[in-house]
Amino acid sequence: xxxxxxxxxxxxxxxxxxxxxxxxxxxxxxxxxxxxxxxxxxxxxxxxxxxxxxxxxxxxxxxxxxxxxxxxxxxxxxxxxxxxxxxxxxxxxxxxxxxxxxxxxxxxxxxxxxxxxxxxxxxxxxxxxxxxxxxxxxxxxxxxxxxxxxxxxxxxxxxxxxxxxxxxxxxxxxxxxxxxxxxxxxxxxxxxxxxxxxxxxxxxxxxxxxxxxxxxxxxxxxxxxxxxxxxxxxxxxxxxxxxxxxxxxxxxxxxxxxxxxxxxxxxxxxxxxxxxxxxxxxxxxxxxxxxxxxxxxxxxxxxxxxxxxxxxxxxxxxxxxxxxxxxxxxxxxxxxxxxxxxxxxxxxxxxxxxxxxxxxxxxxxxxxxxxxxxxxxxxxxxxxxxxxxxxxxxxxxxxxxxxxxxxxxxxxxxxxxxxxxxxxxxxxxxxxxxxxxxxxxxxxxxxxxxxxxxxxxxxxxxxxxxxxxxxxxxxxxxxxxxxxxxxxxxxxxxxxxxxxxxxxxxxxxxxxxxxxxxxxxxxxxxxxxxxx
Numbered sequence: 001x002x003x004x005x006x007x008x009x010x011x012x013x014x015x016x017x018x019x020x021x022x023x024x025x026x027x028x029x030x031x032x033x034x035x036x037x038x039x040x041x042x043x044x045x046x047x048x049x050x051x052x053x054x055x056x057x058x059x060x061x062x063x064x065x066x067x068x069x070x071x072x073x074x075x076x077x078x079x080x081x082x083x084x085x086x087x088x089x090x091x092x093x094x095x096x097x098x099x100x101x102x103x104x105x106x107x108x109x110x111x112x113x114x115x116x117x118x119x120x121x122x123x124x125x126x127x128x129x130x131x132x133x134x135x136x137x138x139x140x141x142x143x144x145x146x147x148x149x150x151x152x153x154x155x156x157x158x159x160x161x162x163x164x165x166x167x168x169x170x171x172x173x174x175x176x177x178x179x180x181x182x183x184x185x186x187x188x189x190x191x192x193x194x195x196x197x198x199x200x201x202x203x204x205x206x207x208x209x210x211x212x213x214x215x216x217x218x219x220x221x222x223x224x225x226x227x228x229x230x231x232x233x234x235x236x237x238x239x240x241x242x243x244x245x246x247x248x249x250x251x252x253x254x255x256x257x258x259x260x261x262x263x264x265x266x267x268x269x270x271x272x273x274x275x276x277x278x279x280x281x282x283x284x285x286x287x288x289x290x291x292x293x294x295x296x297x298x299x300x301x302x303x304x305x306x307x308x309x310x311x312x313x314x315x316x317x318x319x320x321x322x323x324x325x326x327x328x329x330x331x332x333x334x335x336x337x338x339x340x341x342x343x344x345x346x347x348x349x350x351x352x353x354x355x356x357x358x359x360x361x362x363x364x365x366x367x368x369x370x371x372x373x374x375x376x377x378x379x380x381x382x383x384x385x386x387x388x389x390x391x392x393x394x395x396x397x398x399x400x401x402x403x404x405x406x407x408x409x410x411x412x413x414x415x416x417x418x419x420x421x422x423x424x425x426x427x428x429x430x431x432x433x434x435x436x437x438x439x440x441x442x443x444x445x446x447x448x449x450x451x452x453x454x455x456x457x458x459x460x461x462x463x464x465x466x467x468x469x470x471x472x473x474x475x476x477x478x479x480x481x482x483x484x485x486x487x488x489x490x491x492x493x494x495x496x497x498x499x500x501x502x503x504x505x506x507x508x509x510x511x512x513x514x515x516x517x518x519x520x521x522x523x524x525x526x527x528x529x530x531x532x
Contacts, residue, residue: 014362015414019021031310037126040133045119046243048111051144053392056151060394061402061520064496066155067426069095069447070106072428077440083447084439090196091157103402109231110152112160116165118144120170122145127173128309128355131365133139135358141380142350146342148286150390155159157198161272161344163376164201172313179224183520184212188231192238199247200344202239202335204317204322209235212317218312222419245252253282254444262335276326279337286339287349289386306360315429318348355380399495400520401427407519408491409433415488417456422463424495425449463497472508480531493526 064071072080072092081089091109098105121143125136143149143166152159168190175183191205197527209232216225260278265271280292287295299318304313325345327338336342350468357379359374400423408418409432420428422443429436429449441448441461451457456478460471475490482488505525515526 002177016068021197026452033132036133037103037123037136040136041119041122041140042121044137044144045115047144048115048118051150051391052111052153053110053394055532056392056394057111057396058101058104060104060396060398061400062104062427062430063397064154064400064423064426067401067430068394069155070430071426071438071449073106074436079438079447082250083445086199086247086255086445088157088195088197088199089246091160091198094197107153110155112157113163114149114152117149117159117166117347120166122164124166124170124173124351125358127170127177128311130309130358130362133426134361134372135198136356138354138358138376138379139351140340141345141383142354142435145288145383145387145391146347146350147387147390148339148528149286150387150393151286151395152343155338158340158343161200162347163200164190165196165204165344165347166351167203168208168316169317169348171221172212172317174313175212176311176313179221179498181227184227184231187212188235192235194241194348195239195242195247195268198344200341201332202235203328203342205235205239206232206324207317207320208313210320211313214316215312218245250446251500252444252446256332258444259335261335262329262341263314263332264330264336266330272330275290282337283339283342286342286346288353288383298356300322300350300351301356302354305356306352308359312325318345320353321345321348333409334345350383353383393428398521399427400522401493401495402431403519404461404493404495404522404524405431408493409515410493413488415479415482415486417458417475417488418479418491418493419458419471420449420460421492421494421497421501422448422460422467423497424493425459426494428459428493463501464501467472468501468508469505476531479529487531490529492527494525495522 013112062262069084069087069092072084073095075083083094094109095106098108101108117326118140122136122140125134125139126132128135128139143162146162149159149162150160168187171183171187171190175187187208189207191201194201194205209228211224213228213232216222216228259366264275269347284290285294288298289295303315303318306312322345325334325336325342326409328334334341339346357375358372361375364371364375403429404424412418426449429438434451436455437450438447439450440446443462448461449459451459458471458475458478460467472490478488479490492505494501497505507529509525513528513530517524517526
């Protein structure tokens with residue numbers, strides 16, 4: 001009696017994938033379906049402009065962390081990758097391409113990535129081949145109204161990181177639908193070259209490749225496993241080259257020290273568990289439902305749904321990404337627990353929720369064909385109110401150097417001296433009309449602001465009390481050096497002050513002729529100094 005070897009089980013066959021195979025003619029129904037897909041993806045992407053307060057974004061002054069990035073458009077192009085405070089170099093170059101929107105127009109770049117992320121999330125639902133339009137709307141709404149994404153209005157690359165994550169999910173879904181080498185290459189390319197625009201895409205890329213490798217093992221497709229290994233090797237080589245040449249040189253001990261509370265302890269398992277649990281509790285509201293227990297159930301339900309759908313690679317992405325983030329935190333490579341740096345993986349939580357809901361709709365459709373629509377509508381009826389508090393929220397720190405510069409420019413007189421505090425100097429450099437220079441300095445981004453051609457400018461290189469004392473003394477010397485009939489005043493521009501700075505300024509100017517001009521949260525001080 002002969003025993004026939006059992007053939008390897010292929011990846012799941014998708015009826016829609018075969019209908020869309022290259023060369024297959026499109027029926028009129030397929031054409032209309034494609035047009036609807038395009039319209040819905042665009043509509044969900046444009047809805048980002050409704051759930052974010054765009055006028056607020058285009059008139060709210062940049063705060064310190066944003067100013068580091070904004071200054072890249074004023075600095076020589078050779079300094080772009082350093083002044084931005086390890087913001088990806090490709091992302092900062094995009095800022096130079098924004099043609100309209102006023103001084104704060106640069107925030108349109110993170111907003112554009114949020115739009116692409118929401119549109120890509122709709123396409124993810126389409127690629128799952130459940131109830132195409134319903135699933136696409138659910139996954140699109142999941143990213144559109146993700147609390148972590150709604151919080152991200154500031155001028156940093158975190159929406160780009162979330163966008164890259166969603167795109168990789170779409171690419172993995174397409175590879176599962178129909179195995180093609182070019183789709184594997186696309187995943188490797190986005191995961192490696194994407195480092196020019198986002199720092200975390202490699203984490204999701206490694207998880208995607210590991211998930212595809214796991215699916216190859218489960219289905220015993222060993223030739224495909226070799227292709228995954230080859231593509232992964234190329235991805236890691238390119239990523240390492242970009243990291244060593246562009247990212248690693250910009251890391252500084254000051255930045256590492258700043259993120260120290262977000263690095264997982266390695267002393268004991270109990271400490272590490274407490275660290276992870278404490279930060280997950282803090283981040284839970286931004287997963288969707290303000291409860292770690294609910295978010296955990298949502299994630300597990302989504303993973304189970306993907307396994308039921310035989311989407312092994314997609315099911316593996318979130319847990320593998322999460323494990324990578326924890327390991328990177330323990331290795332002091334990437335902070336865990338900060339909302340901004342966690343946006344890229346937090347956005348996966350509502351996506352998994354949407355997938356779980358769609359899977360429930362598919363099961364319920366066996367009883368009644370209208371059930372998926374009812375289940376989807378019920379999910380949206382819960383999701384929209386749950387995230388309403390984050391819609392059009394104003395979460396950018398209120399530091400209005402822009403108004404201070406405008407007031408100064410309209411009231412400055414010949415003979416005046418301008419003294420700018422360290423933390424205010426970066427936003428001042430962006431808004432002030434004169435072109436600044438950015439010499440090397442002892443700051444987190446390795447640069448300070450200077451105006452060597454403007455004798456009336458005094459910019460503090462740091463924020464310690466000695467810097468304030470020396471800066472004020474220099475401003476007084478400049479005033480004293482002028483003829484008595486030409487002496488002006490000292491304008492003091494401050495922002496993002498520490499308590500020590502406030503106390504030092506109060507001590508230095510006590511009993512002096514100082515006028516407080518309230519043009520923002522940090523008022524301008526107009527100091528009329530009379531040399532003795």
